[in-house]
Amino acid sequence: METKLFRFTHEHAADFTSSEKEAIREAGRILKSGGLVAFPTETVYGLGGDALNPSSSKKIYAAKGRPSDNPLIVHIAEKEDLKNVAEDIPEEAWILAEHFLPGPLTMILKKKAHIPSETTGGLSTVAVRMPSSEIAREMIREGGGYIAAPSANRSGRPSPTLAKYVMEDLAGNVELVLDGGSSVIGLESTIIDLTVSPPAILRPGAITEKMLSDVLGKVRADHGNLPEESKEAPKAPGMKYRHYAPQGDLTVVRGKQENVVSYVNEAAAETDMITAVISSNETAGLYKTDIIKTVGAREDEDAIGRNLFRVLRELDDEGAQLIFAESFEGAGVGTAVMNRLLKAAGHKEITV
Numbered sequence: 001m002e003t004k005l006f007r008f009t010h011e012h013a014a015d016f017t018s019s020e021k022e023a024i025r026e027a028g029r030i031l032k033s034g035g036l037v038a039f040p041t042e043t044v045y046g047l048g049g050d051a052l053n054p055s056s057s058k059k060i061y062a063a064k065g066r067p068s069d070n071p072l073i074v075h076i077a078e079k080e081d082l083k084n085v086a087e088d089i090p091e092e093a094w095i096l097a098e099h100f101l102p103g104p105l106t107m108i109l110k111k112k113a114h115i116p117s118e119t120t121g122g123l124s125t126v127a128v129r130m131p132s133s134e135i136a137r138e139m140i141r142e143g144g145g146y147i148a149a150p151s152a153n154r155s156g157r158p159s160p161t162l163a164k165y166v167m168e169d170l171a172g173n174v175e176l177v178l179d180g181g182s183s184v185i186g187l188e189s190t191i192i193d194l195t196v197s198p199p200a201i202l203r204p205g206a207i208t209e210k211m212l213s214d215v216l217g218k219v220r221a222d223h224g225n226l227p228e229e230s231k232e233a234p235k236a237p238g239m240k241y242r243h244y245a246p247q248g249d250l251t252v253v254r255g256k257q258e259n260v261v262s263y264v265n266e267a268a269a270e271t272d273m274i275t276a277v278i279s280s281n282e283t284a285g286l287y288k289t290d291i292i293k294t295v296g297a298r299e300d301e302d303a304i305g306r307n308l309f310r311v312l313r314e315l316d317d318e319g320a321q322l323i324f325a326e327s328f329e330g331a332g333v334g335t336a337v338m339n340r341l342l343k344a345a346g347h348k349e350i351t352v
């Protein structure tokens with residue numbers, strides 16, 4: 001299959017040119033006929049198929065090389081469509097929809113019978129998300145209103161924040177890629193499970209625990225990472241799989257800034273391997289590793305979130321073998337950054 005790439009120059013539907021509108025219509029035709037379209041969202045790029053068509057979901061798993069017990073998120077374009085995907089919807093869902101949708105939040109709800117088990121990985125619950133990207137929402141509407149989409153990467157790789165990464169991972173396995181430029185958030189949506197009480201955050205993202213508890217009252221953070229070989233059924237099945245890991249050996253180094261810098265520089269001096277560091281802007285100039293990747297200013301958590309996955313991919317492209325990362329804890333998206341970084345490191349961390 002030849003993969004077509006279409007580049008958008010406008011993000012708001014009101015500004016779409018006739019060729020942009022035609023690209024949305026073409027995406028809709030592909031989705032309705034059971035094909036796959038990759039599309040931009042504010043978080044990361046998604047690999048979309050008709051959520052109501054079991055064979056589309058099967059194609060998604062095959063294209064990603066993803067185990068079929070790992071359920072897909074159903075993307076909608078209107079808040080009211082929650083009712084067509086889920087049943088016994090608790091009041092909390094409408095409160096969250098009011099505050100945060102469209103936006104980077106996925107809710108786990110009891111699924112309606114007509115949602116195929118191929119889409120939900122056999123679960124009786126369904127993940128629902130309404131993205132704020134207007135390219136995404138226009139495409140969802142045109143594709144029938146219910147689009148199953150995981151992140152558009154090959155299973156195990158970092159989620160794509162640029163269309164070129166989608167092409168690298170999935171060219172030949174998807175009919176059309178809509179290129180909306182660089183993802184604004186760069187980390188996947190926050191997932192909150194509303195089928196339990198109190199609601200549980202299964203994956204941290206740009207909508208933080210504090211933002212959720214401010215509107216819901218008590219919420220529980222339940223995103224401890226399960227070991228890969230865990231027999232226990234994970235709450236969000238995707239959490240049990242190895243994720244984001246670069247080909248090189250990655251360690252998160254915590255501690256006082258000067259200790260981190262000297263630890264990394266000493267380790268780099270002692271090895272013949274190609275060494276790299278993932279650094280904040282402030283300290284980048286102090287490292288003596290072969291490769292230095294900056295993710296942003298330390299106080300700019302949003303920038304760090306936006307750049308992390310790109311940097312992880314670039315480290316592979318540049319052949320980094322021994323990689324160190326500073327730690328980027330913060331009050332906002334920093335929790336999500338550290339969740340992804342520690343996963344990428346297989347939880348290898350050291351305090352110096």
Ligand code: TXA
Binds near residue numbers: 120150
């Ligand atoms: O930001 C995002 O959420 C992106 C964009 C494309 O929307 N999508 C995304 O999808 O990250 P994916 O498939 O890469 O991650 C979805 C996660 C997986 O860990 C999956 O196990 C979990 O959501 N999940 C899906 N349905 C679930 C359910 N019914 N119960 C618990 N976890 C679920």
Ligand code: MG
Binds near residue numbers: 150151159
């Ligand atoms: Mg993913």
